[in-house]
Amino acid sequence: MTGRPADPAAPLISVIVAVHQVAPQIAEAIASLRAQSLPDFEALVVDDGSTDGSGRIAAEAFAGDARFRLLVQPNRGLSAARNAGLDQARGAFVAFLDGDDALAPDFLRDLHAAIREEGTEWAACGVTLVHPGGEERPHPALHACDRPPEAGHLPLTDACEVARIFPSAWNKLYRRSLFEGLRFPEGSWFEDHEVFWALARRAPRLAYRSAPLYRHRRDRPGQITGTDSDRVFDVLRVLDRLGPVILGSGMTRTAEGYARLAARLIHERALVIRDPARRARFLTAAHALLQHRGMGWQAAWDPEISRGLGLALEGVLPLSVVVLGDPGPALAALDAQGMADFELVVLGGRAPGLLPSGRAVRRLDPEGMTPARLASVLEGRWVLLLAPGEVPLPEGLMRLVNLGERLDLPLVLGALERRGLGYHDGWTDNRVVPGLAAMPLWGGEVALGGAQALCLYPALGNRLMRRDLLAALPGALGLGQDGASAQMIALESALQAGRAGTTRLAVLSVPDRPATIPGTGAARRLLAACPAPPALPRGWQAVVLLRLAQLRGGGLRLPGALLTALREGWLAGDAAPDPGLPRWVRALMRLR
Known part of the structure; x- marks a missing residue:
């Protein structure tokens, strides 16, 4: 580690940039710092043992700017890199920037102003989530929050409300004095959580600005949050250590807040685990932790948490996915689903016995297969049928299962994305569904009579049936692979159900002109x-x-x-x- 220089002029803010194996992104991070509208800062760029030239690229990017210093250390992890920066920081305030992320030009200015205006010790802002391929999505950095406040402060006295806030170190500005005697725990992943809850106890008011002032890159190869390895078990150890911290915090609703946090963190880690053996071990360990702490699965507070995962933790298989005929691109999409707790069955088509993740594929002979017979050999609580050419969207299965479990109805419906023509709400005439446009985005309940059933789009993969509903469909209906059969299954299942949950969120991709539509x-x-x-x-x-x-x-x-x-x-x-x-x-x- 290089020594601390004797510079008597302390800056207003110290920005700690943790760098490890981010050669393609670090120059953008440095450029975003140099473009800040508040120039009174120092940047401590900590190269944590990179072997891809990240440190050299960073130094070239800030060459000639005296506000920047490069600190080099052997690889010890993100926590150690941040702690090294904290030990060298001289500013009255401190911020953290990950080396693969970037700041909006007014990040430092606006958060410093927020602390001053709200009279708090720290401030947080909204974020822009940057996905592979360039898609960008603003997020308030608050879970389960459709209408975040534009400005103000968030009281941190209710554990349920604290659990809604992104715990990330990077979308915040802090008075450096908050870190006296406090450092990030080294040797563990998911280190932000313990520091965040400790800070919430020290400073129970958080200034907040909803503007997306921090640009966070998602799904980068090698990123901690997307890694499918045994390090996912670190989150369970973090949760276990947080138990006494939260329960003894003096906040209100501590037990419920702790349970909500546990569901959110277990859900986030389960999203990335594809290896079936590791997933089974993780679910067993997560269930044991919940049992040890006397917690149930608290998914109702956040529509983005998988209710199907809660079933899987209890040993109940949430879903059976049945592909009718040749699956085509559906297999790859199914192998990448966020909700991975389902059995996969191919009826009459060609398919490998195992997918790249290790997921097993069960093949069934379609000869003489009826809805009731199919239901008798499936194991899932819910059933999704996929017609040829239909491909579930990345969160499609989870959205449907969540809606079905929340409303406790035998049938749920979602919207479609047509590959050329774009979005379709799943109804050929949505005027037969009063109030559809005003329905909450995550879905609501509708009555299904003959007029409504007749106006369902002829697709299968945007509807989820409880297994008993599938068993009740007429045997004469069959399970054909063509569009006419799909239309009849849609009609009959709607009429049998009588009521359904429906969401305007898209869950399925379909061709504009399905090849299986009969003459x-x-x-x-x-x-x-x-x-x-x-x-x-x-x-x-x-x-x-x-x-x-x-x-x-x-x-x-x-x-x-x-x-x-x-x-x-x-x-x-x-x-x-x-x-x-x-x-x-x-x-x-x-x-x-």
């Missing part, structure tokens, strides 16, 4: 063979036939579908056509 003749035969559910309006077959024709080939196939519906007598009814059909088709149907 008019095949669709006619299927519709004619299906017993007409009495709840559907007369002429429902014409609505479905025209919908499938438009999906398959657009306007060119609609005249033939109209003639077929006329010959079958399906135009004699009062079922409303889809509003997305061409005007001339809707006009002809109104002449019935």
Whole structure:
């Protein structure tokens, strides 16, 4: 370690930049510091044993700027790097910048002003989450918070409220005196939590600005928070050490706040564990910790925490995913799901026995398979059917299971992303669902009569059925791989359920024109063979036939579908056509 220089002019703020193996990102981090609108700072760049030239690149990036110093040490971990910076810091305030992140130009200015205006010892801000590929998403750095305050302060006297705050060291500014006798625990990952709760006890008011002043990179290879290794067990040791700290903090609602924090941290680590054996060991250890501390699974407070994980911790398999036919790109998407606690079954298609993560794939013969028979051989509490070409979105399974568990209904529905045409809410005519637009983003409950069932988009993977609902579907329905079969399963499951949960969040990616949509003749035969559910309006077959024709080939196939519906007598009814059909088709149907 280089020695501390004898500089009598102490800066206002010391910024500690921890650097380890971030050669592609460190120059951006340094540039963001040099661009700060508040220039009165020193930057302590701590190279923690990098072998990729990160320290050299950092030094080149700040060359000629006397505010920067490079401190070099053997690799001892993030906590040790931050502690080394704290030991050298001279400013009245201190901030932390990770070497793969960046600051907005007004980060130091605005947080320093917030401390002064709110009369607090520290301040926090919102963040911009930067994902691979360049996608950026602002976040208030508060969990379960749809409408964060723009400015003010957060009281830290209620443990449940404290558990909502990002504990990260990096989106905050602190009076350096807060760290007297306090350092980051070395040798452990997830070190921010213990320091954050200690600071909350020392300084129970936190100035807050919702503006995203800190840019945090997500899912970088080698990043601690995305590592699938036995280091994930560190979070359980951190939680165990935090128990007496939180419970003895003097805050209100300490037991509930501790349980909420435990659910959030266990959920976050479970998201990255793909290895089945490691995941099983982690769930066993997490369940033991919850039992030891007398805590249940507290997921209700935050819609982003997996309720399915809570079931898995109790030994209940949350979900069975059944791919009808050849899975195509769905397998890779399923292997990358955040909620990984499900069994995977392929019905009649080609698939490997194991996915790259080690997940097993069970293959079943479709011959003679009925909904009831399929339900009898599945193990999950919920069932998701995937038609060919359908691909779950990264958080799709978790969003559906969370909604189903929260509302305790046999059927839940989500929105779609069409690969070329974009977002679709899952209803061919959403006017039949009063209040849908005003429904909370995470979903609510709707009644399903014949009109609503008839307006469901012909996809399968955006709906989740409880296994008993699948077992109750008519045996004559079959489990075909084409779009007409998907439409009939959607109709029958909705009518059987009577009520459903629905969310406007997208859960599934579908092609604009599914390759499995049958021709008019095949669709006619299927519709004619299906017993007409009495709840559907007369002429429902014409609505479905025209919908499938438009999906398959657009306007060119609609005249033939109209003639077929006329010959079958399906135009004699009062079922409303889809509003997305061409005007001339809707006009002809109104002449019935």
